[in-house]
Amino acid sequence: MTSDPPSPKAPVALLGPQRFSPTVRDTLQELRVDGPVACITAGWEERELEDEELSEHLGYEARNLRLFWRTEEVFQRDPQLKESLLARHDKLRGLQKRHRLRLSHALEAARSLMREEGNDDLLEPERVSAIEQIQELDRHHVGRVQEIHQQFSESLSAGQHGSVQQEREDLARSMDGVGALLIAGGHVVVLLNRLRLFDVLGLASDLPIVAWSAGAMALSERIVLFHDRPPQGAGDPEILETGLGLCPGIVPLPHAQKRLQLDDPIRVSLFARRFAPAQCITLDNESKLCWNGQDWVASPQTKKLNHDGQVQEFAP
Amino acid sequence: MSLAIQELEQSPLVTEQAVDEFLSGRTFPLVEGPSVTFVYRGAADSVFLQHWIYGLEASQPFQSLPGTDLWYLVMEVPPESRFEYKFEVVHGPHRRLVQDPLNPDTAKDPFGANSVCHSERHEVPEWTRPDSESRPGQVEELSFRSQFLGSTRKVLVYLPARFRQEKRYPLLVVHDGEDFLRFADLQVVLDNLIHRLELPPMVVAMTQSPRRLKEYADDPDHAKFLCEELVPQLEERFPLIGRRGARGLLGSSFGAVATLSAAWRYPDMFGNLMLQSGSFAFTDIGKNRRGPHFEPVVSFVNEYRRSPNRIADKVFVSCGTYESLIYENRSFVPLIQSTGMDVRYVESRDGHNWENWRDRLRDGLTWLFPGPIWMVYE
Known part of the structure; x- marks a missing residue:
């Protein structure tokens, strides 16, 4: 039995890629935000401050919170913190590699069972069991990642928080008076780590949040990495770790049309069933998924992966 | 029918x-x-x-x-x-x-x-064609005075789209680089694979030898040029990672011999090798029958075959099954695997030509230099 996921407190909008069809401004208008906004482009890494196109699109002040470069400055002042974070990163990478190994066998078994035709009375319980095994692996992985995060938090001394705290105070000042927080896509780990390091959502309190691509992924409960046709390897979707949990019950899938074989009902079905009860939602150009306080509301370009292997317009 | x-x-x-x-x-x-x-x-x-x-x-x-x-x-x-x-x-x-x-x-x-x-079911890979969504990189022309080669060499350097001095990049050095640009669409391929996140943004230095049959045939001066002049100067001039694991060397035909030779002479320099249709001629018995240009190649390959050693971490080898070199390349693979290097070998039904080498670039480069495809969602 599953319970309904908790709901976000403030408005949240998850968007698709913004390069060719920017929709942030319209979304902000719908949210009745008209004025300065705070933006996070840390996922762009070294290009973090090249946000002219975004500012131009918005037509008003977008205060870049500089999380990427802020972190670099913190690392310079606090090399011990940097060392600890790198050690954690190495540990997480090592764990991910082992998880991937176990996952590949389990996913291959499930796909084989789903491809097999014949007596459904015989096959379906086997498929269900195969998917449950994958879900168990996912749970195990998330648990192990949380343990590592926990160890890391405990190993940091109070003094090491000082450099971060200082930046956090500066961030609070930067966010003073803004009408919304924007979170752009890019490198999801770089973005997530910096959002966590400075606890930016803790500073955003009830601000509306508009996030796209990796930004949307970072807000999810569990971050799912995916690509069905990578140049190397089988293209097995994998859970990276827990996200910031601001869009519970939703697995955001940016660039789904390019990254997923949406015309392959077996892959679609396995994806949808594996992550149930969460809903797997595609975020392509002009996709938009908004929490209006009661429900998720989507634009017609926003699709949902169904358990039957079909992809259809999202309806809550 | x-x-x-x-x-x-x-x-x-x-x-x-x-x-x-x-x-x-x-x-x-x-x-x-x-x-x-x-x-x-x-x-x-x-x-x-x-x-x-x-x-x-x-x-x-x-x-x-x-x-x-x-x-x-x-x-x-x-x-x-x-x-x-x-x-x-x-x-x-x-x-x-x-x-x-x-x-x-x-x-x-x-x-x-x-x-x-x-023939039936053969398709030209779509990633070899220009894609309007891919941001184009830039190619700069540089001159390097080489003491070892006794001349000034033109080197073309590909800088990826959105190149930044603040970032650190992997380096790939390509033999016959101008030919790769002209006949194997190297720039289009790099633009596309980097745009698709299948390759990391990387700097690619393309050399061209005016005397390739001599310099690529295990010429120690050519290896010195690459490893003691070109790479150190590139690392001074561009923001490169500058570690063995982030450096690669690529060559086809005689260029593959030059690649193997340079890595053999400088095993600490390149972590990644890409050897396409290597002219790895050797003799178990009797004389070389491929002509005088192959004499130094045969001597070198025979020596390497006698005592193969680990000269890189990862080696990608490819050859067309319609090439006369298929025998040499097939027999080369178990030899280099025996050294403990991580080896990947790919065959294609194609000949000794530039489009064959172009069409294997994705397989080889994305294996040697995996891009951030799993982590980046822009």
Whole structure:
């Protein structure tokens, strides 16, 4: 039995890629935000401050919170913190590699069972069991990642928080008076780590949040990495770790049309069933998924992966 | 199922009009299952297909269709094959090598251009074609004075789109780099694979030797140029990671020998090697039969075969099964695997040519330099 996921407190909008069809401004208008906004482009890494196109699109002040470069400055002042974070990163990478190994066998078994035709009375319980095994692996992985995060938090001394705290105070000042927080896509780990390091959502309190691509992924409960046709390897979707949990019950899938074989009902079905009860939602150009306080509301370009292997317009 | 050419041949009256109709609306060479029909129309005493498929007679005679000026040849070709060819048209005392007039598909190389045949199920990879969504990188031309080579060398340097001094990049050095740009669409391929996140943004230095048969044949001065002059100067000039694991060296044919030789002489320099259709000629017994240019190659490869050692971390090897070098490359793979290097070997039904090397770039480069495809969602 599953319970309904908790709901976000403030408005949240998850968007698709913004390069060719920017929709942030319209979304902000719908949210009745008209004025300065705070933006996070840390996922762009070294290009973090090249946000002219975004500012131009918005037509008003977008205060870049500089999380990427802020972190670099913190690392310079606090090399011990940097060392600890790198050690954690190495540990997480090592764990991910082992998880991937176990996952590949389990996913291959499930796909084989789903491809097999014949007596459904015989096959379906086997498929269900195969998917449950994958879900168990996912749970195990998330648990192990949380343990590592926990160890890391405990190993940091109070003094090491000082450099971060200082930046956090500066961030609070930067966010003073803004009408919304924007979170752009890019490198999801770089973005997530910096959002966590400075606890930016803790500073955003009830601000509306508009996030796209990796930004949307970072807000999810569990971050799912995916690509069905990578140049190397089988293209097995994998859970990276827990996200910031601001869009519970939703697995955001940016660039789904390019990254997923949406015309392959077996892959679609396995994806949808594996992550149930969460809903797997595609975020392509002009996709938009908004929490209006009661429900998720989507634009017609926003699709949902169904358990039957079909992809259809999202309806809550 | 009878072939279109057979139906034409068996029709009761084969007229010029019937030939016109046969040719109209079809693309040539005509691929019908495993059969490929080449046709030539025009005055001739005889016509031959000249190709570069090792193992087949290099010159294949056409038949003439009686009562017409149509010549044809039907060949059985394995699926997913690609090969280059020309027609040799003999008329009176004249012999002319020409491209297939009915086939617009050609491949260029330093010697000109050939017609291209794709058998059933062969497709040109879409990532080799310009993609308007891919942000283009830039190619800068630099000059390097080499003490070891005793001359100034032009080196073209590819900088990826959105290149930044603040970032650190991997480095790939490519032998015959200008040819790779011209004949193997290297810039389009890099732009596309980087845009698709299959490769990390990287700096690619393209060298070109004016004396490649000498310098690429295990010339110690060439290895010194690469490892003691070029790479250190590039690392001073550009924001490169500067570690063995983030450096790669690529070469095809003799360029692959130069790659192997440089890595053998400087095993701490390159972590990643890409060897395409390597001219790894060797002798177990007897003499080299590939000509004098191969003498230093054979000496080097024989020596390496006697005592193979680990000279990189990852080595990607590819060769076409229609190349004369397929034997040398196949036997090379277990040898380098025995050293503990991580080796990946790929064959294709193709020949010793630039498009074969182009079409293997994705396999090789994305394995040697995996991009951030799993982590970046822009």
